[in-house]
Amino acid sequence: MAYRNRILSKGPKIVAIGGGTGLSILLRGLKEYTSNITAIVTVADDGGGSGILREDLGMLPPGDIRNCILALANTEPDMERILQYRFKEGSLKGQNFGNLFIAAMNEIYGSFELAIKETSNVLAVTGKVLPMTLEDVVLYAVLENGNVVEGESNIPLKNKEASSKIDRVYMEPKISYPVEEAVEAIEEADIIVLGPGSLYTSVIPNLLVNDMVGHIYKSKAKKVYLPNVMTQPGETDDYTVFDHVEAILKHSRKDLLDYVIVNIEKIPEETLEKYKEDGSKPVILTEEDEKRLNNLNIKMIKSNLIEVKKDYIRHDSLKASELIFNLSVRKDKLKKAYS
Structure with missing residues (x-):
């Protein structure tokens, strides 16, 4: 090894x-x-468990980052199963334990960037996993029919309803x-x-x-x-x-x-x-x-x-x-x- x-x-x-x-x-x-x-x-995700944590805790969405950390992790299969576990009942229904773990690290270290680094250290990650930005960005899509759709999770849904192709996407804030x-x-x-x-x-x-x-x-x-x-x-x-x-x-x-x-x-x-x-x-x-x-x-x-x-x-x-x-x-x- x-x-x-x-x-x-x-x-x-x-x-x-x-x-x-x-x-x-x-x-x-x-x-x-x-x-x-x-x-x-x-970190433009705003749907599912990640979207809930983003709204409730004011943190960046952890879902995609969690999946990438686990993909590069050198850890036991049982640990991966735990971190990928999704609650089926109660107030946590639909929430992923790995997302909650990163949310806890974010609270402890006071920084999303540091939370990812420390989570990566705990799971012995090969290489690095980094967010594209630390800004709280929102994704928008401009459709060919002129409509504008707000939010990453809404884009495929609203676009399908409108039967109009995507012309371009942009983010707010622009900086x-x-x-x-x-x-x-x-x-x-x-x-x-x-x-x-x-x-x-x-x-x-x-x-x-x-x-x-x-x-x-x-x-x-x-x-x-x-x-x-x-x-x-x-x-x-x-x-x-x-x-x-x-x-x-x-x-x-x-x-x-x-x-x-x-x-x-x-x-x-x-x-x-x-x-x-x-x-x-x-x-x-x-x-x-x-x-x-x-x-x-x-x-x-x-x-x-x-x-x-x-x-x-x-x-x-x-x-x-x-x-x-x-x-x-x-x-x-x-x-x-x-x-």
Whole structure:
């Protein structure tokens, strides 16, 4: 174990930016290739247990950060089960114990940033988990029909009701800055990965923080986007790979990305049936997408990236992580050390 940890400590410096389930799944794979991981996580969430704690305690939402901490934690399975436990009865019904743990740490240390660090120390986290900003931000979506939707949790719901695509998203207050450690990690990174995760409510909010796009662009790291494998009802209905990329560039700059990692694996029809009921479809790469990506000098990495667990379609975190790892100039040294 000590030898393995020594090898992983020499791995590429990877910054993963996003939120939701998608980012935490990717992190579980990345930690098998390097321990130099920094996860920068959205704090625009205002729904569920996180939203309740945000409103009641005036703290930033802990849910996405909790999932990322647990993904990078080196702890016993029972501890993870405890921290992921959701109360089923009483006044705590629907609340997650891990969220309450972070809320307690926030009260004890008087700082959300410090609470995350101390929680990470307790759980022996590989790398770092950082919030995208320490500002109490609210996410808004401007729909193509002109309507404006307030609140991260409302965006897919109201958009679905209106049957109108999202034109753009923005945050209030307009002035918000990334935490210093996040900026340092971006500057020192070998690879910066955007996604996977909900396009407008998990990935793009990170790009709306003041100066974040500039820091990413100026970094010498390779910039990679990993879009979801399935469309998200009320958010990315009928989106192809290029539609995802176009939204990222619209909220940043047209020359931000170097690579996009694309799933080309076909999903069994029986697995898709459950998703069809909700209006979710595979995110496909069309011939037109390929031409447009080539015109933008964005390289495509195509692979079979699907993993199905309990009828849920997810990225295969190890395969996706290997593709990201293989973009690093350090890969040959590490492979030699392992052989």
